[in-house]
Amino acid sequence: MSLFIAFCSRAQLREQKVREVSVQAQRQDERRIELNSSKIDRKTIQELQPEDLGVLMQKFPGVALKSYGGLGGLKTFSVRSLGSQHTATVLDGFLLQNAQVGQLNLGQIPTNSIECVRLGTSNYQTLSPVSALFGGNELAITTFEGSTSFNSRKIRVSSKYGSFGQFDDYLAFQYAKEKIGITVHGKYRRAEGNYPFRLKVLNYTYDGIQKNNQLEELHSGATLFFRPNSMKQAIRLIYRNTFIDQGLPGATVLYNSYNKQYLNTTQQSFSADWTDKWGLAKVRYYGTYQNDKQIYTDSFYLNQAHLLRKVYKQNNGSLGFSISKNKFGELLTFYGGIEERYAQLNIGSQNSIVPERWQTYANAGLKVNEKKFLLDIRLGYQFVLERDSVGLSFNQRNLFAPALNLESREIGRINWKAGVFLASTSRLPSFNELYYSQVGNKQLKPEEAKQVVLSNGISKSFKKWFFTSKIQIYYNNITNKILAIPTKNLFVWSIQNIGTVHASGVDFVQSVQIQLNENWNTSLMANYSFQRSIDRSSSISPSYGHQIAYTPEHTANIDLSIYRNRTGVRFSSIYVGERFSLNENIPMNLLEPFYTFDLSIFQSFTIKAKHQFNLQVQVKNCADVSYTYVRSFVMPGRNYLLSLNYEL
Amino acid sequence: MNYNLFKMRFLILIITITLVVSCKKKVNTPVQSSGTKLERCILVLNEGLFQQNNAHLSMIDLDSLEINNLFFEEKTGRPLGDTGNDMQVYDGKIFIVVNVSSTLEILDEKTGASIKQISMVENGIPKQPRYITFNANKAYISCYDGYVDVLDLTLLTLTNRIKVGANPEQLAIANNKLYVANSGGLNFPNVDSTVSVVSLSSELEINKIVVGKNPGPIVVDNQNDVYVISRGNYGSIPSRMHRISSASDSKIQSFPFDASGFCKMKSDLLISYVDGAMNKILKFDAQNETVVSVNFVDVSSISTFYGMQYSTWNDKLYFFDANGYVNAGYVLEYDSNGSYVRKFNVGLIPNKVVVYE
Numbered sequence A: 001m002s003l004f005i006a007f008c009s010r011a012q013l014r015e016q017k018v019r020e021v022s023v024q025a026q027r028q029d030e031r032r033i034e035l036n037s038s039k040i041d042r043k044t045i046q047e048l049q050p051e052d053l054g055v056l057m058q059k060f061p062g063v064a065l066k067s068y069g070g071l072g073g074l075k076t077f078s079v080r081s082l083g084s085q086h087t088a089t090v091l092d093g094f095l096l097q098n099a100q101v102g103q104l105n106l107g108q109i110p111t112n113s114i115e116c117v118r119l120g121t122s123n124y125q126t127l128s129p130v131s132a133l134f135g136g137n138e139l140a141i142t143t144f145e146g147s148t149s150f151n152s153r154k155i156r157v158s159s160k161y162g163s164f165g166q167f168d169d170y171l172a173f174q175y176a177k178e179k180i181g182i183t184v185h186g187k188y189r190r191a192e193g194n195y196p197f198r199l200k201v202l203n204y205t206y207d208g209i210q211k212n213n214q215l216e217e218l219h220s221g222a223t224l225f226f227r228p229n230s231m232k233q234a235i236r237l238i239y240r241n242t243f244i245d246q247g248l249p250g251a252t253v254l255y256n257s258y259n260k261q262y263l264n265t266t267q268q269s270f271s272a273d274w275t276d277k278w279g280l281a282k283v284r285y286y287g288t289y290q291n292d293k294q295i296y297t298d299s300f301y302l303n304q305a306h307l308l309r310k311v312y313k314q315n316n317g318s319l320g321f322s323i324s325k326n327k328f329g330e331l332l333t334f335y336g337g338i339e340e341r342y343a344q345l346n347i348g349s350q351n352s353i354v355p356e357r358w359q360t361y362a363n364a365g366l367k368v369n370e371k372k373f374l375l376d377i378r379l380g381y382q383f384v385l386e387r388d389s390v391g392l393s394f395n396q397r398n399l400f401a402p403a404l405n406l407e408s409r410e411i412g413r414i415n416w417k418a419g420v421f422l423a424s425t426s427r428l429p430s431f432n433e434l435y436y437s438q439v440g441n442k443q444l445k446p447e448e449a450k451q452v453v454l455s456n457g458i459s460k461s462f463k464k465w466f467f468t469s470k471i472q473i474y475y476n477n478i479t480n481k482i483l484a485i486p487t488k489n490l491f492v493w494s495i496q497n498i499g500t501v502h503a504s505g506v507d508f509v510q511s512v513q514i515q516l517n518e519n520w521n522t523s524l525m526a527n528y529s530f531q532r533s534i535d536r537s538s539s540i541s542p543s544y545g546h547q548i549a550y551t552p553e554h555t556a557n558i559d560l561s562i563y564r565n566r567t568g569v570r571f572s573s574i575y576v577g578e579r580f581s582l583n584e585n586i587p588m589n590l591l592e593p594f595y596t597f598d599l600s601i602f603q604s605f606t607i608k609a610k611h612q613f614n615l616q617v618q619v620k621n622c623a624d625v626s627y628t629y630v631r632s633f634v635m636p637g638r639n640y641l642l643s644l645n646y647e648l
Numbered sequence B: 001m002n003y004n005l006f007k008m009r010f011l012i013l014i015i016t017i018t019l020v021v022s023c024k025k026k027v028n029t030p031v032q033s034s035g036t037k038l039e040r041c042i043l044v045l046n047e048g049l050f051q052q053n054n055a056h057l058s059m060i061d062l063d064s065l066e067i068n069n070l071f072f073e074e075k076t077g078r079p080l081g082d083t084g085n086d087m088q089v090y091d092g093k094i095f096i097v098v099n100v101s102s103t104l105e106i107l108d109e110k111t112g113a114s115i116k117q118i119s120m121v122e123n124g125i126p127k128q129p130r131y132i133t134f135n136a137n138k139a140y141i142s143c144y145d146g147y148v149d150v151l152d153l154t155l156l157t158l159t160n161r162i163k164v165g166a167n168p169e170q171l172a173i174a175n176n177k178l179y180v181a182n183s184g185g186l187n188f189p190n191v192d193s194t195v196s197v198v199s200l201s202s203e204l205e206i207n208k209i210v211v212g213k214n215p216g217p218i219v220v221d222n223q224n225d226v227y228v229i230s231r232g233n234y235g236s237i238p239s240r241m242h243r244i245s246s247a248s249d250s251k252i253q254s255f256p257f258d259a260s261g262f263c264k265m266k267s268d269l270l271i272s273y274v275d276g277a278m279n280k281i282l283k284f285d286a287q288n289e290t291v292v293s294v295n296f297v298d299v300s301s302i303s304t305f306y307g308m309q310y311s312t313w314n315d316k317l318y319f320f321d322a323n324g325y326v327n328a329g330y331v332l333e334y335d336s337n338g339s340y341v342r343k344f345n346v347g348l349i350p351n352k353v354v355v356y357e
Helices: A002-031 A042-048 A053-057 A130-134 A431-435 B002-022 B071-076
Strands: A037-041 A063-067 A075-079 A087-091 A094-096 A114-121 A137-143 A152-162 A166-176 A180-191 A195-201 A204-210 A215-226 A234-248 A261-278 A281-298 A308-327 A332-346 A356-369 A373-387 A397-408 A417-427 A447-461 A465-489 A492-515 A520-535 A554-564 A567-576 A594-607 A611-620 A628-630 A639-647 B041-046 B056-061 B084-090 B093-098 B103-108 B114-119 B129-135 B138-143 B147-152 B157-163 B168-174 B177-182 B194-199 B204-210 B215-220 B225-230 B240-245 B250-255 B261-265 B268-275 B278-285 B290-293 B305-311 B316-321 B328-335 B340-348 B350-356
Touching (some): A037 A042, A042 A114, A053 A075, A130 A356, B084 B350, B129 B168, B147 B168, B261 B305, B316 B350
Antiparallel strands (some): A037 A114, A180 A215, A308 A332, A397 A417, B103 B114, B177 B194, B261 B268, B316 B328
8 A cells, every 4th residue: 555655656746747847838838828819728628527619618708608508409609799600610620510500509519529729810820721711700629539649649538427417428549650640539428418497587486397408429430640751741531420319408488398309410520631841831632521410300399290300411521722831931921722612401301492502712811920020911712602402592602801910929028919800701691591491581691790809918927927918809890690580470581681780899818827836826717708789780670779689798707726736626607797688678688697606626646657537526506596598598507527537 | 825825715705706796687677557456558468489488468557658568477476478379358357378388377357466377288288379269158269289278267277178170270259159260380381271160069170161271360240250361371372361151151252352360340350461561451341341441540650560459448449560579569559540549669579458448
């Protein structure tokens, strides 16, 4: 026993040294403020243990989450009042798209394997996919299976048990030699899901059990890495497979708790890229193919069959290349690329149309890396062609997406940085908006957004602590906003380009890290966002000049972590201010603000220096707050999670 | 180290207090209704939106013109629920059919106090009630699961279920028979086209009359003729009004004009229809089956026409403006000659009134 303790002590000392080095490296990295983006790394994700990417997103400044409740339940978000259709989501360097609804369900993206999530305005990253630069914002996700280091062997295992019958196992293995590597990963999650809730409607509280929340999902995949020619070339082949079978709890309806809707999702994707270097030039060829199948079932729909079953099949594919070349050292970087994307939706019923969309993206840009400033200027061009099974639905469409980013280098002892970002982007109408039953409108134009962001940041390190601080002021003008409006009666709605929204606000991000002594250190991260998103659609509308629906004026996050050697505790809290469920800002539409906090305690230990374990206990929504993001969609109260992670 | 920890704890405390204080909600005080007896006022049923639990009952005080949109909540201590679909007065009681919540709320007509809430959920499955009508000591409630429920008005309990067609909507009584418009709306585009005829004595369906696709609104005139509107498919198949003889239980006439909805005013029918993008009101003499006026009331100021109702209590007409379905709506009052009187800004999607004057 004493031998074991001695062994562990030595191992801990070694680990401590390694950790100190990594903390120092991390400090160096964090001193470089990224003006136009915020990121959350794996360490933070592990401490937060979010159920999915949607839950994690609310930790970013300026994000308004819409969660419809339940594990795996629909979660969408907007950034500074730009709907999620305006955000390009890039997974390991490949754009994710859902042409049917135009936005991704982040509730279906697990976080177990995420190394880093970065959200910001769409700025050029070396050899990023061309299409990613056409969104107003970019959400970039890097995963364990999407990245490799050669000559290494890594294993990651995690197991979680939580409230509501939640059970989550994850395994990933990576083995790489000098020129070839492979990663395989799998995740299985199951939950009974039902949870008690308290819904407050005006002054009346309604207690119940949120039912039909059951979930079973399996994510798996494999990645092959090649490095055929030393460091010059790299090839990746990524395969992912997703299967999700879930109940849809739906809204809580007073006096009627019946829910029998289900969703079954299967998804397969293949992604490949090849990067090469020719002198000062870099080139990346890439391609993706993805097919999705969703089966929605309502087993007590009041039609003749007492069953509603809808099958939606999507096929998406892309091919492209991006290239960059430096000139005069790294003073100038020219970049550009071309990408072709294809999307098809098949609703699977007899009379339904099969819409198809071809998109050609091309962009060209120049980065100037001066000593005192960085300038990035680019122009994107997008050609869109759509047709349905009947014929062309509208004429070919030409869209342009110019953008400019100018930022200073760090100035003075406080490393002050300032910058300005300007962009004009648009988002295409989704297939649902164009073609859905009687509602769709084939004449829809793209929704357009113009962004101006002014950024300021400072960072300063002292002997035992350092901090970063960033403030961003923005103005977004969204025109041709796509909205559903009734026409003849409540049964016949139409989707039209009628909305205009003026959004302005401030995001404030603060981070402080303090090394109290050799055993204790702490970090505080906080952000606060204020946004006024005003409906300017029609001056005769009752909601003209009102804050648009589901956009809180105030949101805030405060996270505090305290570490003592290998033990830590994290306090994580979220505040979402009052919002309105409809655009008209009247008391009847008011949704109450809420404040929730989670508490985690974690302990890591190492065996034989390289086997790392982490045990974590977490209490979520400690104060058992009853709250909703979306009217009538109740969220769970206090719940618990126990997780054990192993890494090699 | 201890001092640093103390500072950290103090910081956390300050942050927590700040956040808790900032969570304090604003209180919006509703207008209070005065007295317990309802007089010189109008009750308005606001349907609300699907899955938002925001059906409300507004009370308009005709003296002060104050509007209390939380009348039901204040009288009963609980919300009305989700999607208030119909409201009728009978036998000294107000009956409110709440569709998605699947409840029938029964209030005292004089005071508005709750007498009973009847759950229209059977074996955990909601019946989705839609409309209600009355005869003698019974109430008949159409349910979207293809039945009409029978309510005993003495016991206030459901006593029977009568099988009719798919997704029944409005009901009417003539010649001791119940006529039920079977829309079949949830089988769209293969909707129903029939009106079920139910014997009130046997409480069984005795006949089905084919009228036209997607029947919904139905009324009986003073000669016991049954008028029903088939709403078509909102596209290539137009909406039409049909006349059924309650003597022979057969369709005897279809009228060659569009008809979205109607209400009975004395011996006439007022029929709403869409002319281009405009809603218009046609006055129809039901005694002679002739059109009196194609534009009886100017409703061009209504942004989202959502129905009308004639009140025998004060000989007034009420038109409902859903105001885009996502904004607080209006009730517009007209006299029976079609002249505008006034309007009231009420709750979300008003669709029925009860007048105390």
